[in-house]
Amino acid sequence: MTDSYTPPRVWTWDKASGGPFANINRPIAGATHDRELPVGQHPFQLYSLATPNGQKAAIMLEELLAAGHKGAEYDAWLIRINEGDQFSSGFVAVNPNSKIPALMDHSVSPPRRVFESGAILLYLAEKFGAFLPADPAKRTEALSWLFWQMGAGPLLGGGFGHFFVYAPEKYEYPINRYTMEAKRQLDVLNRHLAEHEYMAGDEYGIADIAIWPWYGGVILGRNYEGAAEFLDAGSYEHVNRWAKQIDARPAVKRGRMVNKATGPLEEQLHERHDASDFETRTQDKLEQPS
Numbered sequence: 001m002t003d004s005y006t007p008p009r010v011w012t013w014d015k016a017s018g019g020p021f022a023n024i025n026r027p028i029a030g031a032t033h034d035r036e037l038p039v040g041q042h043p044f045q046l047y048s049l050a051t052p053n054g055q056k057a058a059i060m061l062e063e064l065l066a067a068g069h070k071g072a073e074y075d076a077w078l079i080r081i082n083e084g085d086q087f088s089s090g091f092v093a094v095n096p097n098s099k100i101p102a103l104m105d106h107s108v109s110p111p112r113r114v115f116e117s118g119a120i121l122l123y124l125a126e127k128f129g130a131f132l133p134a135d136p137a138k139r140t141e142a143l144s145w146l147f148w149q150m151g152a153g154p155l156l157g158g159g160f161g162h163f164f165v166y167a168p169e170k171y172e173y174p175i176n177r178y179t180m181e182a183k184r185q186l187d188v189l190n191r192h193l194a195e196h197e198y199m200a201g202d203e204y205g206i207a208d209i210a211i212w213p214w215y216g217g218v219i220l221g222r223n224y225e226g227a228a229e230f231l232d233a234g235s236y237e238h239v240n241r242w243a244k245q246i247d248a249r250p251a252v253k254r255g256r257m258v259n260k261a262t263g264p265l266e267e268q269l270h271e272r273h274d275a276s277d278f279e280t281r282t283q284d285k286l287e288q289p290s
Helices: 052-066 089-094 117-128 136-166 172-193 206-219 237-247 250-257
Strands: 044-048 074-078 102-105 112-115
Touching: 044 052, 052 117, 052 136, 052 206, 052 250, 089 102, 089 112, 102 117, 112 117, 117 136, 117 206, 136 172, 136 206, 172 206, 172 237, 206 237, 237 250
Parallel strands: 044 074
Antiparallel strands: 044 102, 102 112
16 A cells, blocks of 8 residues: 655645656646747648547538538648647647647638637537537537536546556556546446437437547547456447447548547548548658648
């Protein structure tokens, strides 16, 4: 048994903390260096990385394009959070919270920034009148589940995912605590999806796009190595059905690739500037931008 930790009266930042993310964790906000963000030719400029949160925005934009909304064309620029790109002056100007994804809408004047993944999904859904039910009752249900993910996700990622995979030392108490919560959340989804095809009922939309990269990723064995077995993911029958159903969507397959910089090369597309990039990817497009 390890010695108990006694918190000081006033906490001070005197050493790195956070395992593999220790070099970017800090208790202050703001930019660390000056660097402008690149801007492409399309109405939307996405600055992101293909984490579960980052996948949401790219999937939404790909779904809009697949549905025929040509005004949703976008450029996607890679933000390497492990190297501190999110602390550049340009990125902080788009998102003062220094988290991906961040979006600039250049179809309006002056260009409008949108940050926080849930806000991006809602902004795009309202702008294009898509993937958000028009019926008031269904719309309310969709928004309830969207915001459920906003509150639940940190407990899955920063809680379970961190202590199960990334923490420099493994301790029974936090792993048990957050495993219990992760399984409770999966049970919430499983019970709901036993009676509904999608999160808001019979319509696929932004609630599914928000929830799937996190919980679908766990169910499909993509998030947190070993987590699917540890959480007995196969026992959540209805979440499995839903996760596989969404995984098969062509726009979701494309969205998962955007700004992906790890894993098999065939699944990576560091930057996206045209739909043809998915078919004509070359090694130079996979190299880190200078």
